[in-house]
Amino acid sequence: MAESTEDRMPGGRPRSFDADAALDRALEVFWRQGYEGTSLTDLTTAMGINKPSLYAAFGNKEELFGKVLARYLDGPGAYTAAALDAPTGREVVERLIHGAVALTAGEDTPEGCLCVKSVHAGGPDSHAVRQDAVAVRKAGEAALRRRLEQADDLPSHYEPAALAALVHTISDGIAVQAAAGRGRDELRQVADLALRALLD
Template sequence: MPGGRPRSFDVDAALDRALEAFWRQGYEGTSLTDLTTAMGINKPSLYAAFGNKEELFGKVLARYLGGPGAYVDEALNAATGREVIERLIHGAIDLTAGEGTPHGCLCVKTVQASGPEAHAAHRDAVAARKAGEVALRKRLEQATDLPSRHEPATLAALVHTVSDGIAVQAAAGRSRAELRRIGNLALRALLD
């Protein structure tokens, strides 16, 4: 039985372009026309290769977490709890206010601006955020160098809150230098 026509486009390149479109405009702000234009394919090719918009977003979210968002896993492997938190805060700044990337965070944008038709994307973005916070809490439970006044679950939630705030501020136009000053102040408040 024939397998159909071979794809005439690079799937990885198309996913990268879809990632950028979703990252710039958020899930709901990105139409199918935006996606097909960015990806350089037509709608039938999008559906055949990636499924519907929700399924494409799921693939893009995984690509984001394993690509630009990989700094989180790297930070969790730092030697000390202090280094973990510093790398997470600085990584959030670099990711969300970096040169050549959309400003803001794909997950935060999706969680903030999601109506009923974006339920699956919202759920997936929230799940990714929660999984990151759980992983951070577990790592902080192992740390012996952090101030004893901090309970790991609350500290993990606070670090995520600061990171999310950084992403919102980056999307609103704050410069990397401004965010670095804000992040450093947050680190002193958390760790001193």
């Protein structure tokens, strides 16, 4: 089978590594250590490539992170978009909050949320990364607001925009607690309590 252009480096030279597998390894490093806590050496070691190959295939660290963030949203973080397809507003909210626990306190994934960690990146070199993460969060909240505007089964005293902001605040709080080491069972109890307070 002929190689696709995606499997070639600039100039037509074939890659000697699996780009998708390398991105997955970069995702795990960024997720575990955060953008600022991850060095190029951390990335090249985990990805099994040298710096010239990294730059040629993925760009600089910031560009690589953009690709990793997109992969995160389409992979581990895809539950957020899938939750919007739930048949009722109540189920949407339940799936988002329970999904936050499953993602950020999973047994086989780093603790916390890549997006939430990136929003809190504070150094001047991480400004663009932080802005990208903030944009992702705003887009997700806006999509949730639009979905809640269509729901007719939620408590009438909630404005869709306020409820969307509250759900994201709870989910972000779960991610922060998970990153601090709080266990999954305890976070499930927190999620269940929050859902009872919101929806009962």
